[in-house]
Amino acid sequence: MTHTYQITGMTCSGCQHKVETLLSQVKGVQNVDISLAEGTADITMAQHIPTSTLQDALKDYPKYQLSEAQHTHTMSMDMEDTENRTWLATYKPILLIFGYILTIAIIAGYMEHGFMTMTAMRVFMSGFFLTFSFFKLLNLQGFADSYSMYDIVAKRFRAWGYIYAFIELGLGLAFALDVQPFAVNAVTFVVMTVSLIGVLQSVLNKRKIQCACLGAVFNLPMSTVTIVEDALMIIMSAVTLAIIL
CATH class of the missing domain: 3.30.70.100 (Alpha-Beta Plaits)
Known part of the structure; x- marks a missing residue:
């Protein structure tokens, strides 16, 4: 702990x-x-x-x-309560969000002449970033506090937590508008890779801290689910870059 x-x-x-x-x-x-x-x-x-x-x-x-530190003591108590819940109960919010975004992406991918995988991926990534940035912006300071506990950049430059939330918002809008796909996917690949490093360190070291992926709204522990989130965005951006090149 x-x-x-x-x-x-x-x-x-x-x-x-x-x-x-x-x-x-x-x-x-x-x-x-x-x-x-x-x-x-x-x-x-x-x-x-x-x-x-x-x-x-x-x-x-x-x-x-x-x-x-009062806010951290409360967070630790919340994390201990989370440990007593089932896996499904703990991650229900994030599973529902993924389910909704995936459904919208699949619907958007279906065209008259077949399924457009690239369109579905773009819509999924747009929905992912817009939704996750929304929760971060609901309590930006709370997100920055949580993020600075494990992210390798935010640990040294706390303002990065505030900047990161708006980067996610910008990426979500860029994917939705389908502008500058190469630059947008390149930024996504770099930003999410850097984010993944801090997540991997925390999970491998078994640090029991709150995941900041959904801001400070939901009490989610750092786990392999967080790794899957970041890795999924990295893979999708890498695939898109490979196709563009």
Whole structure:
């Protein structure tokens, strides 16, 4: 499980390294990822570690003060509730969304002279990006907070979470209008590949954090389902690029 804590008193990379070292020495801590700019620490632990124990690890350096981040504590509680649900109940929202988008894409692909696979793919990708960007924009800050916990770019450049939501919106509109197919598919391939790297790292490291794919609206855990989402967009964009070339 991973929890985020607020840490005050860090003023330089030396402080960051010192705090990381001290917290990493606590029994049960598996990983410590500190954001100096945000003043936060994402701590992955084998089992729950009391906040007081983490605070004791910094007691010899009183200028560093650790406290719980309220929004993350609530998120962790939600994730624990999610674990008690069945797989179908957990992923029902995303399965329904995929079902609706796929149905529309198949209908759009049927023409008088046969089924147009490329048209169906384009409509599916448009529906995918428009729908997923919609949920992100409902709570843009919440999405950015969740995304910065695992995305390799957003970890270092938090504003990327805000930018990414609008990139998805732009891609959705571009696919719908069928403009500049080569450029649009190239951007899709690059952006989704970068996104997939962070997802793979989190899943392989078994980090129990919230997936930001549907923004902060639905409480979905990071899992192989998230990998399939990104991989599907990568494959479709790669196929389209291959055909165009």
